[in-house]
Amino acid sequence: MASLEENLKTMLRIFRRECHRILESERTTIRGSDEMLMSLQLTMAEVNKQESGEFGVALSDVLLCWKSLLLDRLQLPDGGSPRPENYELVRREYESFMKRTNTVDLIDVYFMYKQLRLETDPEQLFTPAQLLQFLLGTSDCAEETSSIPPCPSTPSSSxxxxxxxxxxxxxxxxxxxxxxxxxxxxxxxxxxxxxxxxxxxxxxxxxxxxxxxxxxxxxxxxxxxxxxxxxxxxxxxxxxxxxxxxxxxxxxxxxxxxxxxxxxxxxxxxxxxxxxxxxxxxxxxxxxxxxxxxxxxxxxxxxxxxxxxxxxxxxxxxxxxxxxxxxxxxxxARPKAHAINxxxxxxxxxxxxxxxxxxxxxxxxxPCRNKAELLTDDQSVLSGAEGASLLSLYKSPAVVTGTSPKPLRSRIQAAQAKGKVKERGLRSQFACTYVETDDQPLNRVLDFPSTSQVPTCKHPAPKRLIDRPPPITDWDGDSENQESSGQKESHGLENGEANTVSIAALGSRQGNAKAQVAKETQPKNKKSKTPLDATAQGSKGMKRKQVDGADLCGEENQPPAKRPPLKASTAALGAKKTLKAPTKKLIAGQGKLTGFFRL
Missing domain, CATH: 1.10.486.10 (PCRA; domain 4)
Incomplete structure (x- = not known):
């Protein structure tokens, strides 16, 4: 009487001879007992991931489901033992995995053999109970009877x-x-x-x-x-x-x-x-x-x-x-003479x-007798890595979630990004002409060496004055006179020359400093007639100094000789400027020096 191993080989030989009638591919491979168990472990882990979100399974659950799966597929009684949870889903996933990888297991081959055998082939080589014992590893076939030769001892001491x-x-x-x-x-x-x-x-x-x-x-x-x-x-x-x-x-x-x-x-x-x-x-x-x-x-x-x-x-x-x-x-088979390749x-x-x-x-x-060794660390034998198994290989690496504490560097970067203010780039000397989204002191924007040189401006000039300054001949606007007098009072300037210097410093950012100076100073002279009349009624020496100062300012404030002659409006403007009486004494040659630097 042939042994179970010989009968299994006969079954596979007949299956390979007739499998082309029912299989889609002639290269379909067969999984043994160990590969069936490893496939079941991966299938159960995938089902657990779908149900609970965690890819993993306990070894005891795999062994319990393994026995139930063999009894169910071999159509043997289970003895009233309860089936594992989600068993139907596990079986469907297991069969889908076999079909997807173009493989069949020994149980599939056993039932296909009954359909593919010829009349000359034996009807039944072994019973389903014998196949169950072989797959569970409880038959007479021991692991040492496999075709793997014993490993000879090596005399090396290292x-x-x-x-x-x-x-x-x-x-x-x-x-x-x-x-x-x-x-x-x-x-x-x-x-x-x-x-x-x-x-x-x-x-x-x-x-x-x-x-x-x-x-x-x-x-x-x-x-x-x-x-x-x-x-x-x-x-x-x-x-x-x-x-x-x-x-x-x-x-x-x-x-x-x-x-x-x-x-x-x-x-x-x-x-x-x-x-x-x-x-x-x-x-x-x-x-x-x-x-x-x-x-x-x-x-x-x-x-x-x-x-x-x-x-x-x-x-x-x-x-x-x-x-x-x-x-x-x-x-x-005779090869075709004219076939390509x-x-x-x-x-x-x-x-x-x-x-x-x-x-x-x-x-x-x-099959391997030590199931724990097969399913937990069988992959680490040749590589030497600890805890390497097929299940750990299929398991995706852990993703960092919000529940576990993040590294210190990540937490610091997150805190900085959360409370990060709007960074400002490098500013040019004309940056103060741009519209700011937030109100900042003018000394922060201009970054002067000292705040005493230019006082802070709480209300910047309107945009229309920057974009399109009014013509020089228009001096009759009451709103401009009020604005100029208000700026003079807020800045605390004592005379028109100091006012001219300050306006020139602020007006340089607009690209038209002279127009701003003329605009700011001219209306002030129109309203300052009372101080001029009082000064005219003073002493004779005071009148002489006033006239000399007015003449110097009137002559030296004129444009250079190379420029075209001034129009009537410009002449009238010069005449009005001569009426202004400075409150400070001018040193000899100060007007000429000022005009030289203006050029």
Whole structure:
């Protein structure tokens, strides 16, 4: 009587022979017991995220749901045990994950076998209860009976870690994941196992960005990473991804991964012999995994022995295919003579068949007995990282929220931004002519050395006086006279000359200082007749000084001789200016000196 392991191999062989009748793709791969359990863990974590917003699940919940899922799908009685919460949602998500990754599990193969078998094939190889025991790991098939050879002891005394069965299992999984991507590129679980093996600085953040990109484009992870790298390498300015693309932060590691998979595909298509092609593929994966490791390392020993075992097994599968073709009398397919790229299409086909048989045998490997070791830290064996697992890889990095305290620098910057006032740029000497949004003292705007030079102005001049000053001949406005007298009283000026100096200082910002001086001083003389009459009735010496001062001011305030002659209005203005009596005595030559500096 054949053992359960032999019956399982017969079931898979018949399934591969007839699966093209019901499957959409001939490259559909099969998941074993361990991959089924890891897929269930990811599915439950995704359901918990949809329900509660947290991507995570307890190990006890996974094991409880695992048993319920097997009993339900194998149509076996559950003994009255209650099903886990959200079980129906978990099962639908699990089946959707299998379909999306172009994979089937052993339970699917078991029911498909009943539909695909021929009359010459055995009707029932084993019962559903036996398959349940095999998947749970309670059958007679022990883990030590797998095809993984025992790891020999190394005499080196510098061995940091002993070579364990877990190292051999993880090393074999990495090899088969690389080979599985050549057969089925939609298998996201295989890409998750090899994306950062060896280390390419593609951790959880890079995998999360890649997962989001694949979800947005509704493609597999492998197609998302290859399309991104191809667009960077071959795309022009209008086709390359934007600079804000999150995957650009991991461009170096993603390019290394795609370059390595391209090398594997070239070996697959260039080598016609399946056994030689398989040996080259395994050797290339071994080289990258052992790069930088010494021969005394336990990981080196596990990877090296796994590579040797896989090469031998690929050669045995190829020999079995050749023997079956000779005994059954089936001739190989004749390539078309005029087909385009027929060599590329037919060379790698036999190698793919050999690799698929190898992956089917890996699916029949006995499950891992230590479920906690498989689901929590199985990914950290080759990399040496602590707490690395498939669940932690799929879990998105934590995002900073408002509940946890932010760093001190962030809090200071936020406080400064909240109470930040409007910054003012550099001001020119004419900045005071611009309209300000807030009322500021004039000394703050002009930034004079001393506030005693120019008094503060509470009410700046109206805009019409700045933009369009009135003509010089218009001196009869009463409002202008009142404004000029008000400015004189507020500034506390004692004479017209001081008033002229102050107005010139303030009027320089308007670009027409002389017009402002004439405008401000002329109406004042019109109203100051009483002081002039009183002065005219004074002593004779006082009259002489007054006349001399008036003549000096009248003569020296005239424009230069080179200018055209003044009009009648300007002459009348000069005559009015002569009537002004200064309150201060003029030193000899002061008028000439003043006129010189005015020019």
């Amino acid at each position: 061995q940091p870690r002993p070579c364990t069965a877990q190292m051999r299992r993880v090393a074999r999984r990495v090899f088969c994941s690389y080979l599985g991507l050549l057969v089925n590129s939609k298998n996201d679980l295989s890409l998750a196992n090899v994306l950062d093996s060896p280390c390419r600085s593609l951790g959880r953040a890079a995998f999360t960005d890649l997962k989001h990109a694949a979800r947005n484009s509704q493609t597999s992870l492998f197609l998302a990473v290859t399309s991104f790298v191809r667009a960077i390498q071959l795309g022009g300015k209008g086709y390359a991804p934007a600079e804000s693309d999150p995957l650009r932060k991991h461009l170096k590691g993603l390019c290394e991964f795609v370059h390595f998979t391209d090398q594997l595909e070239e070996l697959l298509g260039e080598t016609p012999e399946p056994s030689v092609a398989g040996a080259k593929l395994v050797a290339r994966v071994r080289a990258v995994l052992l790069k930088g490791r010494s021969s005394g390392d336990s990981v080196y020993t596990a990877v090296d022995d796994t590579a040797k075992a896989l090469k031998e097994r690929i050669a045995q599968i190829h020999s079995a295919h050749q023997q079956s073709a000779l005994t059954m009398g089936i001739s190989p 027929h060599a590329t299409a037919y060379i790698g086909r036999d190698t793919v068949k050999v690799l698929m048989n190898l992956l089917d045998e890996e699916a029949l490997a006995p």
